[in-house]
Amino acid sequence: MPDRRPDVIVIGAGVAGCGIAWRLSQRGLRVLILERDEPGRGASWAAAGMLTPVGETSHDDAFAVLGEEALRRWDAFAQELAAAGAGAVGLRRTGRIQIATNPAAAERLRRLASSPGGKRAQAVWLDPAAARSLEPALTSDIVGAVIFPGDASTDPRALGQALAHAAVDAGAFLRKAEVLSIRRDAEGACGVQLRDGSVLSARRIVLAAGAWAAQVTGLPAPLPVRPIRGEMFALRVSGFGVRHIVWGDGCYVVPRSDDRVLVGATVDDVGFAPGPTPSGLAALSHAAERILPKLSSQQVLEAWAGYRPGTPDALPILGPDERLPGFFHASGLYRNGILLAPVVADEIAAAVAGEEGSVDLTPFSPKRAALA
Structure with missing residues (x-):
């Protein structure tokens, strides 16, 4: 990977970023994960790991559908990680x-x-x-x-390490580097610039940088995370x-x-x-x-x-950003990043690969009114 241009750059090696990278690598895509710190050491490491889609109030809305679907996928997700040799995640x-x-x-x-x-x-x-x-x-x-x-619950620290292991074992390359900005040309996203001044090229970029996502410049619009x-x-x-x-x-x-x-x-x-x-x-x-x-x-x-x-409406920001072709969001997961891990990995990877997803991500669009 160091000598070959990646197909996809994933910014952030938390549960979301590594899960997406794992699913993309399973499809045979060349994936480079860039992480400013250590894998799984951000919100993923600090979380309690509750898998509880129904909270103090419940609305029959898009987030309820997303959370319930994620919970349904969790058993198979954990079993697949274990079968891949990534280890148990304490489900x-x-x-x-x-x-x-x-x-x-x-x-x-x-x-x-x-x-x-x-x-x-x-x-x-x-x-x-x-x-x-x-x-x-x-x-x-x-x-x-x-x-x-x-x-249910899971151990987020074990999960973060398991997903990083699974992604790398599937072929992803993990590099410690801080992304300063997204680069673009007439066709869309074309790479990233790192803090050391170097530039890495790729036509598909996934932003999964957790609470630090808004610090990345060159985004299609200011990100209210x-x-x-x-x-x-x-x-x-x-x-x-x-x-x-x-x-x-x-x-x-x-x-x-x-x-x-x-x-x-x-x-x-x-x-x-x-x-x-x-x-x-x-x-x-x-x-x-x-x-x-x-x-x-x-x-x-x-x-x-x-x-x-x-985020302003406490909902995640998920999916492609039509304002910058080739740029994808997996941001703003707030208190639900662990719960949503299976569905975010599956659906964002499908979007990046140009496949039809099984969950409607429109309510979590980066262009929704609440983010304006």
Whole structure:
């Protein structure tokens, strides 16, 4: 690859970029991945890895369709990575319990369970006794809960490394380099310029640079992607277990298979301000103790912060940009980059290869009104 012009340059070696590169390499295309840091060390590394397409509110809209389709593809996606020798990614179908501790929150949860998205997810209302029978460590203050039995989680750090391995093993070339700008000519995108001044040529460019995407110049239009900091911490639990992903007021708790649980996450619109912060971790700790009181005495193993790529409407930016032929977006995945990994890899690779995709990406167009 170093001596041959790539067919495609992918900017960013997170879960999105490496997933797309893997799918393109499987098609026999020559793919060069350019990463400013280390593979999988951005938002992918910092994420909790929840696969939960139905949130606190549910709309029967394009994003619901995209998220649900991604969740359906996850088992086969993980199995294919393992079969390719890329390693296990910690996929766990634990289900998710979302709790309410006051009547108003309980009513919102009832509406969520009966919404179109809740029905498709087979959500079930639980009274307090039923909720605690499924998750015994839950607070006694709950007045009700909803379980989403098909929800799952994965280990984003393992996933990032597995996708990088799979992409390279399939033939992609990975290079540490920072892209400054997109180059164009009369036909469309024609390459990139790196920070060291060098120019690399390719007729197809995929922007998958996470929270740093808007720093790349030469785009067809200004890209309204901004970093949204998220702080988290991990605990080692002993004497009890957490069986499900648990959502409550102010935090979520995600169990791992090795007696760890993750507690997250703040949503801080502070640019690239460093973290984690004492105030952010304290708020998460108090919220976690309110829903699972036994967590208050558990050992803290690690705390960290990452930067999600936010957009004005909190929706991703996906697909070709007709203003610059040969240029493709896989940006603005915000809090859903891990969930959407299989569908982003499949659909963006299909678009780059000139194939018909199976999901309509029009609602996530880079030209939609919310991005103007």
